Amino acid sequence: xxxxxxxxxxxxxxxxxxxxxxxxxxxxxxxxxxxxxxxxxxxxxxxxxxxxxxxxxxxxxxxxxxxxxxxxxxxxxxxxxxxxxxxxxxxxxxxxxxxxxxxxxxxxxxxxxxxxxxxxxxxxxxxxxxxxxxxxxxxxxxxxxxxxxxxxxxxxxxxxxxxxxxxxxxxxxxxxxxxxxxxxxxxxxxxxxxxxxxxxxxxxxxxxxxxxxxxxxxxxxxxxxxxxxxxxxxxxxxxxxxxxxxxxxxxxxxxxxxxxxxxxxxxxxxxxxxxxxxxxxxxxxxxxxxxxxxxxxxxxxxxxxxxxxxxxxxxxxxxxxxxxxxxxxxxxxxxxxxxxxxxxxxxxxxxxxxxxxxxxxxxxxxxxxxxxxxxxxxxxxxxxxxxxxxxxxxxxxxxxxxxxxxxxxxxxxxxxxxxxxxxxxxxxxxxxxxxxxxxxxxxxxxxxxxxxxxxxxxxxxxxxxxxxxxxxxxxxxxxxxxxxxxxxxxxxxxxxx
Amino acid sequence: xxxxxxxxxxxxxxxxxxxxxxxxxxxxxxxxxxxxxxxxxxxxxxxxxxxxxxxxxxxxxxxxxxxxxxxxxxxxxxxxxxxxxxxxxxxxxxxxxxxxxxxxxxxxxxxxxxxxxxxxxxxxxxxxxxxxxxxxxxxxxxxxxxxxxxxxxxxxxxxxxxxxxxxxxxxxxxxxxxxxxxxxxxxxxxxxxxxxxxxxxxxxxxxxxxxxxxxxxxx
Numbered sequence: 001x002x003x004x005x006x007x008x009x010x011x012x013x014x015x016x017x018x019x020x021x022x023x024x025x026x027x028x029x030x031x032x033x034x035x036x037x038x039x040x041x042x043x044x045x046x047x048x049x050x051x052x053x054x055x056x057x058x059x060x061x062x063x064x065x066x067x068x069x070x071x072x073x074x075x076x077x078x079x080x081x082x083x084x085x086x087x088x089x090x091x092x093x094x095x096x097x098x099x100x101x102x103x104x105x106x107x108x109x110x111x112x113x114x115x116x117x118x119x120x121x122x123x124x125x126x127x128x129x130x131x132x133x134x135x136x137x138x139x140x141x142x143x144x145x146x147x148x149x150x151x152x153x154x155x156x157x158x159x160x161x162x163x164x165x166x167x168x169x170x171x172x173x174x175x176x177x178x179x180x181x182x183x184x185x186x187x188x189x190x191x192x193x194x195x196x197x198x199x200x201x202x203x204x205x206x207x208x209x210x211x212x213x214x215x216x217x218x219x220x221x222x223x224x225x226x227x228x229x230x231x232x233x234x235x236x237x238x239x240x241x242x243x244x245x246x247x248x249x250x251x252x253x254x255x256x257x258x259x260x261x262x263x264x265x266x267x268x269x270x271x272x273x274x275x276x277x278x279x280x281x282x283x284x285x286x287x288x289x290x291x292x293x294x295x296x297x298x299x300x301x302x303x304x305x306x307x308x309x310x311x312x313x314x315x316x317x318x319x320x321x322x323x324x325x326x327x328x329x330x331x332x333x334x335x336x337x338x339x340x341x342x343x344x345x346x347x348x349x350x351x352x353x354x355x356x357x358x359x360x361x362x363x364x365x366x367x368x369x370x371x372x373x374x375x376x377x378x379x380x381x382x383x384x385x386x387x388x389x390x391x392x393x394x395x396x397x398x399x400x401x402x403x404x405x406x407x408x409x410x411x412x413x414x415x416x417x418x419x420x421x422x423x424x425x426x427x428x429x430x431x432x433x434x435x436x437x438x439x440x441x442x443x444x445x446x447x448x449x450x451x452x453x454x455x456x457x458x459x460x461x462x463x464x465x466x467x468x469x470x471x472x473x474x475x476x477x478x479x480x481x482x483x484x485x486x487x488x489x490x491x492x493x494x495x496x497x
Numbered sequence: 498x499x500x501x502x503x504x505x506x507x508x509x510x511x512x513x514x515x516x517x518x519x520x521x522x523x524x525x526x527x528x529x530x531x532x533x534x535x536x537x538x539x540x541x542x543x544x545x546x547x548x549x550x551x552x553x554x555x556x557x558x559x560x561x562x563x564x565x566x567x568x569x570x571x572x573x574x575x576x577x578x579x580x581x582x583x584x585x586x587x588x589x590x591x592x593x594x595x596x597x598x599x600x601x602x603x604x605x606x607x608x609x610x611x612x613x614x615x616x617x618x619x620x621x622x623x624x625x626x627x628x629x630x631x632x633x634x635x636x637x638x639x640x641x642x643x644x645x646x647x648x649x650x651x652x653x654x655x656x657x658x659x660x661x662x663x664x665x666x667x668x669x670x671x672x673x674x675x676x677x678x679x680x681x682x683x684x685x686x687x688x689x690x691x692x693x694x695x696x697x698x699x700x701x702x703x704x705x706x707x708x709x710x711x712x713x714x715x716x
Contacts, residue, residue, distance in 0.1 A: 310530050311527045311528060311529065311530075312523075312526060312527055312528075314528070314530075314533070314595060314597060314598075315597040315598075315628070319535075319537070319558075319598050319656075322530075322535065322598065323535060323558050323560050324560065325530050326530045326531065326533055326535060326560070327560035328530075329529065329530035329531040330530075330531040332531070335529050335531075336529060336530060421520045421523055421524070421527075422519060422520065422523045423523065423526070423527070425523075426523075
């Protein structure tokens with residue numbers, strides 16, 4: 001899996017030959033450092049590493065100092081140095097030049113010894129990385145606040161802290177012809193769906209491109225339906241979310257350089273859930289899930305329903321409201337549907353501008369755009385107040401479920417057009433098509449709309465509502481072959497033992 | 498299965514064509530809010546000016562600005578049937594009449610006493626745009642005069658009278674009669690029904706409508 005750098009095969013016994021091979025392969029890169037020195041017994045050696053990826057302090061203390069003081073009667077070999085002298089944590093003896101070179105490009109130090117046909121790689125990595133903090137997009141009131149960072153090793157370590165079990169497995173592959181990016185598959189071997197795992201590996205094997213800069217690229221390359229409206233691969237920015245999904249039987253895929261982990265497979269209901277649902281009481285968690293569901297429905301249907309009611313089904317609108325809406329619309333130059341489309345386009349432009357600009361300016365633009373322009377547009381009779389209110393409610397509802405921002409944006413436009421042109425009939429038609437579409441989607445062999453379609457009644461307790469934890473004894477059967485995840489812990493049972 | 502789908506490929510344009518036709522047809526039914534004239538009350542009586550047999554009076558709710566309480570507008574049209582009356586009214590109004598907000602129908606005596614009048618009421622009832630639950634009342638004066646009067650504090654006579662009739666139905670145990678009730682009990686079963694009577698009381702500035710204690714027995 002992945003591609004290998006094409007270099008000369010074997011490490012030479014001649015130190016000078018190896019050094020010349022390094023220079024020839026790196027095309028005089030200024031960050032490749034080759035440091036010649038002598039071991040304690042006078043034997044010549046050379047270390048080569050990437051400047052900026054290695055800790056210089058630790059390198060001096062744990063690498064050069066013991067080697068330069070390593071006295072011996074005979075000659076040192078790589079194996080002897082690795083076993084008796086170097087006291088760094090991870091030391092490997094390499095026989096192939098290409099493997100050695102790849103590891104050095106990943107931040108390890110390579111050590112050639114004159115007269116020895118093997119070499120050593122030592123890990124004293126210290127590349128620049130940001131500290132662990134709370135992700136901006138997954139904020140919780142109660143629950144862990146740490147989030148993934150760009151280092152896949154640190155991310156795996158964060159997951160390892162959550163799951164201390166021998167079956168916790170991390171498989172690493174290297175993808176990208178030039179980027180040689182580490183990709184880790186993390187799962188619990190006794191819980192995971194092996195069919196899903198094999199599918200993931202098969203699709204990763206087919207990836208052959210220059211570089212992978214973010215997990216989003218892998219997501220697009222391995223997902224079931226490239227043209228799918230809904231994402232069929234979940235994302236997780238926090239270790240507790242990723243660990244929870246691993247314990248449900250999913251596979252977590254992490255890319256070095258990306259703080260976003262992918263969780264496979266994904267179900268539709270995940271986009272309406274939050275990790276905080278499991279850390280709070282079940283009745284409040286259930287209420288929040290219903291609120292999110294209502295927000296999702298409002299986000300998609302409200303503009304279309306407004307246009308359908310105002311254009312075709314005025315009898316649904318109370319008389320006083322109808323009178324106010326009619327008065328408001330009578331002074332605007334555009335029809336209700338055109339006003340809605342225009343103001344929606346302006347909102348999308350403002351939102352994109354607010355995201356791309358530096359933070360202080362972006363916030364100012366958003367506030368100015370939302371309040372001043374909206375108010376000015378109504379006062380100037382360019383759009384009506386009911387249209388602006390409908391759009392404002394829709395926008396607020398769209399921020400509730402961030403997982404479906406992309407899909408809901410397209411669906412909102414579709415239902416807006418259907419409601420505007422066909423009324424409630426169009427909305428029902430669109431809903432039927434959407435329902436069929438959701439039932440047809442799959443995520444690595446798992447039905448995306450489960451447990452609604454097909455029905456899994458046992459899972460209904462953790463979908464729109466969250467039943468008490470002691471009732472959620474079984475893992476989702478569509479995700480894992482190992483179903484039971486907890487003993488019977490209903491309140492009062494332990495007292496009867 | 499694939500071979501079957503391949504054979505169906507030439508027909509792939511049919512759903513798109515069907516959708517396009519549906520959209521074109523649906524456009525005929527769509528009405529912009531700014532193009533609607535909200536009819537809140539209707540009046541039917543024999544045409545006092547002669548010519549066409551019937552006169553239709555409508556009270557429209559009108560609001561120019563959102564913060565205004567609103568004002569009423571009264572229009573009349575003459576015709577021989579319900580379709581003609583609507584068509585003539587369309588020529589008088591500058592917007593499309595929206596009928597589903599109508600809550601009151603004031604009738605003159607000839608409408609309830611003649612076969613042609615009953616047929617006219619049946620046509621109104623069968624119009625899907627008319628709400629069959631709108632309340633009936635009988636007036637001795639012409640409906641156009643009644644709609645020009647005021648009732649209590651309400652800006653709209655129809656809304657005020659409708660509330661007054663419903664309140665009377667609760668407090669005095671007098672039934673509020675709807676068009677549906679009339680159709681069911683009089684025209685269908687050939688029974689009788691006590692319809693409330695509206696009369697005008699002359700005040701200093703303008704006439705004031707009032708609900709009479711008596712009822713009109715329609716059969």
